[in-house]
Amino acid sequence: MPLRRIYDHEFVYVISGEGEIIIEGQAHPAHVDSLFLILPRVWHSFRACSHQSITLLGVHFDWVPQADSLLFPVFRPADEPVEESLFRVPRPLPGWDLHTLPFLDLKGRSPVRHALEAVVMEYSRESATARLAAGALLAATIIQITQESQSLHHLKVMPPLGADAMRRLERARALLETVGEASLSIEAVAAHVGWSADHLRRVFRLALDTSPQKLQRAARLRYAKQLMRHENLPISTIALRCGFEDASHFTRVFKQDNGLTPRQFLALAKKA
Structure with a gap:
């Protein structure tokens, strides 16, 4: 997969296979049930291990501040946010410090994978109602991922x-x-x-x-x-x-x- 720059946020979940993700030149292991969050304007690529393929589930979304204390995911065609994202400071998701935790190991925690699959399935229906539903599902998934991140942090410390x-x-x-x-x-x-x-x-x-x-x-x-x-x-x-x-x-x-x-x-x- 060629190196590329993405201007919206991206969740990447490893469905099967083994490999690595290269984020701004630094390699991280990518194994089954790993969940990565790629911030806007971050160079990244995936590489499968030798003699293996890697299957990924990717969800792109734009995380736009609408008020001082509230954040909402907004779905739009992929090319629309590109220009404005060039001038916007990357905004991390609450509860996830990517400098200390670039990915989550969610082995045995299948609800996150199922939730992301539900977002993709709903969005693929290509109707205005389905996109609203996908946005609501994504918001709920982000909350769930934040809770998983916090519980994993408690376990580690x-x-x-x-x-x-x-x-x-x-x-x-x-x-x-x-x-x-x-x-x-x-x-x-x-x-x-x-x-x-x-x-x-x-x-x-x-x-x-x-x-x-x-x-x-x-x-x-x-x-x-x-x-x-x-x-x-x-x-x-x-x-x-x-x-x-x-x-x-x-x-x-x-x-x-x-x-x-x-x-x-x-x-x-x-x-x-």
Whole structure:
């Protein structure tokens, strides 16, 4: 791939293969589940390892300040922002210091990949409504990436956790974010990684500043929203697929988190 200069922001997610990304002359390893953020006016290129190919998912977007305290992603044809970007100071995304962390290793954290794939799929529909939806999905993805970055930072700087404990914590997190009708209980996840449920809760609180229950609930609600947007399923079926006891339990939790019932969310999604 030839070296080039890009004038908008770019997320690049490594789907498969191994290689390197060269950013302003400095090489960084690019392996499966690596996520890179390229800022405007930054020279970069990708290079696959010998005898291998590398598959990348790229999302270009323009991150434009609209007010002193608010930032919004704006979708426009690729050639429009080029000239004005020449005169605009590159603006990093909140919570991601590229000088100390040029990429995120998101192995075992598939929701970010799925979210970026949803942005690309929505945008490819090429309608004004789809582009608005893609923008909203991208904004939500940026928030999720920021949260992943912060949790990874907590894991790396927390002194009481050794390498083995970090591996167990990452495994527990991956299990809790695996959504389905047979998703594991907190006690089962703790037993799977060799901890008690109380110890798992304690480590989550210290390392991630959250609880296993909250993490699992957030993963279930994200998946439920995906099903409501893209599948024509009854609320009761969605509730069971996402690991909730029944439709009433799902409705109660969903409204607590979103301020809307699932049916109200569905109605808005159909209008979009």
